Amino acid sequence: MIVIHFFLSILAYSSYAQNLEKFIAAVYEHNVILPEETATPVTKQEALDLMNRNIDILENAIKRAAQKGAHIIVTPEDGIYGWRFTRETINPYLEDIPDPKVNWIPCNDPKRYGINPVQTRLSCLAKQNSIYVVANIGDKKYCNTSEAGCPKDGQYNYNTAVVYDSEGKLIARYHKQHLFLGETQFNAPHEAEIVSFDTPFGRFGIFICFDVLFHDPAVALVVDHNVDTILFPTAWMNVLPHLSAIEFHSAWAMGMGVNFLSSNTHLTTRRMTGSGVFSPENIGPYYYNMDSEDGHLVISELIAHPRNTSTYYGIKWNQYASTIKKFPSGTNVFKGNVFFDEFTFTELKEPQGSYTICQNDLCCHLSYKKARNDAHKIHKNEIYVIGAFDGLHVVEGQYHLQVCTLLKCLSSDLQTCGESVDTASTKFESFSLSGNFSTNFVFPEVLLDKVNLAPNMFKVNTCIMLIICFYEVRLFCSCDCIK
């Protein structure tokens, strides 16, 4: 039943009177109505018509969230105009979005900055439903082509997240820093923008999609700017074993000790699904659905200041692994690829045991016990390995990673270890996995059969053992320090 990963990453480095202790957050996974692929730009009216069709669906979700008492709702990246654009064809979809410092409620004063029907409609949705609305739209800023950095067509186009408060006021604007491959219609700002704002229910920070794999602004918002909750519009294509949306985003919440509101687009043919309201101590609720094309609203109550009570924030992740003696590495150490990274693996040959596997500066230690009923029968063809990777990932973006992982191979052929697998039937009674990582930004992931998360089934304790309980026993495991 278990495909397990312990995913670690060193990221690429290059006031209010009525404070609430809790609040209700919503995220909406949206099946975006896409524009037709075209080489010639559509008219502004055609662009607006398409955006309004998407906003109609988002409006319904915003109303439902507000009726259920949500204080804030996040909608996805590209959730209003989709994708498949060039610099020319994105143009009719863009509006000029002012700096929030101007103190503007578009719903009350729609003409103040020209004609901005999308901003006005979003502001009105927030105001009329008394809810904070987070959306992703395109911003354009004209520049003088004789200035350094100004694009040849004389404008910067930005993939932009906007936030309207419950009175419809624009309170945050964030331009995506780490554009993904193919986002050639957009420009990245010259340096990462750190965007945060305070509410009666905590301090919020915002970034978009691929940004989550880098230090700035993502980690900086938490470490240097003390945000409680991350707002995360995304259009995330799932990549197993380590980078499925719900898997990585819930782990980020846990690893950084913050709430994480992740709103994804929904399109199964692109493996886009997986949204959730994550907090450091609670995985989910979340939505993941490869069987239908439906959008979905996820709502949950959250603690406003999770870092006050988070047991994870400030953990020394490598403490345990740095002090134990190495286990044997097994007789069958080999190399294999996980999403283009060459891992060092060793096969788990016994029903229970302990192994250490190292690569470069990283050593990973595993102790495990398969479930008794299970260990001797069937599933013989299910091969599990422990793997270590310490290096630079270079495909679809560059970032340095350290990963310790326990995973199921696709088939009994060891050459398939590291390929995407989404089902497993072997049961583990328990395991612990640790690594002597050289970073303190560590994201513990556990993914079960059929891409399910494992709420209440594992714990990372202060001694840095990750233990998973055999779920049939329905125990919540907590482990004592093993010294």
Ligand SMILES: *[C@@H]1O[C@H](CO)[C@@H](O)[C@H](O)[C@H]1NC(C)=O
């Ligand atoms: C652009 O910059 C150049 C050089 O500084 C200046 O001569 C020109 O007038 C500027 N153009 C506009 C439209 O501002």
Ligand SMILES: *[C@@H]1O[C@H](CO)[C@@H](O)[C@H](O)[C@H]1NC(C)=O
């Ligand atoms: C929780 O954290 C917030 C902001 O970080 C702080 O203002 C508040 O006093 C803390 N509350 C407690 C009970 O520690």
Ligand SMILES: *[C@@H]1O[C@H](CO)[C@@H](O)[C@H](O)[C@H]1NC(C)=O
């Ligand atoms: C991890 O452990 C290995 C083996 O003891 C050691 O060579 C390596 O330097 C350690 N790495 C860190 C970051 O401490």
